Amino acid sequence: MADLEQLRQEAENLRKKIRDARMAVADTSLSEVASEVPPINRISLRTRKTLRGHLAKIYAMHWASDSRNLVSASQDGKLIVWDAYTTNKIHAIPLRSSWVMTCAYAPSGSFVACGGLDNICSIYSLKTREGNVRVSKELQGHTGYLSSCRFLDDSRILTSSGDMSCGLWDIEHGQQVLGFVGHTGDVMSLSVGPDNNTFVSGACDATSKLWDIRVVSATRPSLDMRVTSTPSLFFPNGQGFATGSDDALCRLFDIRADQHSRSLHLISIGKP
Amino acid sequence: MSQAGTVMQAQKMVEQLREQAALDRIKVSDSSRDLISYVQQNEAMDPLVNPAENNPFKERNKCILL
Numbered sequence: 001m002a003d004l005e006q007l008r009q010e011a012e013n014l015r016k017k018i019r020d021a022r023m024a025v026a027d028t029s030l031s032e033v034a035s036e037v038p039p040i041n042r043i044s045l046r047t048r049k050t051l052r053g054h055l056a057k058i059y060a061m062h063w064a065s066d067s068r069n070l071v072s073a074s075q076d077g078k079l080i081v082w083d084a085y086t087t088n089k090i091h092a093i094p095l096r097s098s099w100v101m102t103c104a105y106a107p108s109g110s111f112v113a114c115g116g117l118d119n120i121c122s123i124y125s126l127k128t129r130e131g132n133v134r135v136s137k138e139l140q141g142h143t144g145y146l147s148s149c150r151f152l153d154d155s156r157i158l159t160s161s162g163d164m165s166c167g168l169w170d171i172e173h174g175q176q177v178l179g180f181v182g183h184t185g186d187v188m189s190l191s192v193g194p195d196n197n198t199f200v201s202g203a204c205d206a207t208s209k210l211w212d213i214r215v216v217s218a219t220r221p222s223l224d225m226r227v228t229s230t231p232s233l234f235f236p237n238g239q240g241f242a243t244g245s246d247d248a249l250c251r252l253f254d255i256r257a258d259q260h261s262r263s264l265h266l267i268s269i270g271k272p
Numbered sequence: 273m274s275q276a277g278t279v280m281q282a283q284k285m286v287e288q289l290r291e292q293a294a295l296d297r298i299k300v301s302d303s304s305r306d307l308i309s310y311v312q313q314n315e316a317m318d319p320l321v322n323p324a325e326n327n328p329f330k331e332r333n334k335c336i337l338l
Contacts, residue, residue: 007282014289025297033304037312043320048329068328085328237310239303256303258295 030261064105071112073103106151115146160187194238202232
């Protein structure tokens with residue numbers, strides 16, 4: 001059996017190798033390459049619709065794939081499914097636990113999911129034969145709060161938790177199929193890549209990890225940020241992802257060059 | 273007992289780091305160019321950058337001609 005000290009040394013050497021490999025491909029920066037790109041016009045954002053109905057803080061919302069319906073979760077103990085074109089409520093779903101922190105719309109439109117301090121990811125079927133919405137599964141297993149969940153399809157869902165892990169679940173059997181362990185802090189967010197095979201998780205350990213669902217171990221060396229990272233979002237073509245952090249910076253990461261690409265800060269807040 | 277556990281953990285860590293060190297990394301210049309060309313190709317379809325005429329969220333004219 002190999003010596004613990006030897007292994008630790010090897011790990012250190014490998015970490016250095018990774019650092020060097022990242023530097024070796026850093027032949028320029030995104031800013032430099034983009035310096036010739038003409039700026040876009042100022043974008044004016046206008047409130048188009050206001051969806052009223054929740055009675056307490058809204059913690060999460062998620063668009064359906066038709067970009068028309070959306071689901072929102074509030075600590076008034078309700079999930080509301082809205083038609084954003086008309087502002088009509090399609091469903092108002094009472095929750096067993098009002099401490100909800102996240103919600104998700106299945107790509108098919110047939111299910112929504114939510115969870116929070118109950119540590120459970122509850123799946124609701126929107127298209128039952130009886131015409132009402134009911135709980136179709138409660139996915140139990142996390143030992144910490146559910147911070148985020150995203151459907152891969154009607155039979156699989158990914159979750160992230162305050163227990164520092166992410167999980168891939170088989171909804172029909174109500175079981176966790178894969179656990180993604182490695183973060184050393186609460187996992188706050190996850191975003192699934194467009195290929196449905198990779199996802200990025202952001203955690204309170206100041207790192208983001210990129211995982212391959214088919215391989216279970218994190219595919220990429222953790223990308224370190226200096227502070228707690230919360231939201232994460234994949235770039236639409238899967239080549240990068242962005243994160244938000246406690247240090248008021250949004251960071252863009254280049255997956256294929258395996259490194260941080262760009263930091264963006266709001267001018268009025270100022271650079272730290 | 274815990275020594276064995278720690279050694280196993282360390283071995284797993286080393287395996288993972290080996291995999292990660294062996295990954296192919298492309299040059300930042302190439303991937304930046306791809307990123308930029310993707311953005312530019314899709315600019316026309318971005319409703320924030322290029323507002324479309326038929327924005328479904330815009331209030332429709334509520335006047336009716338009698």
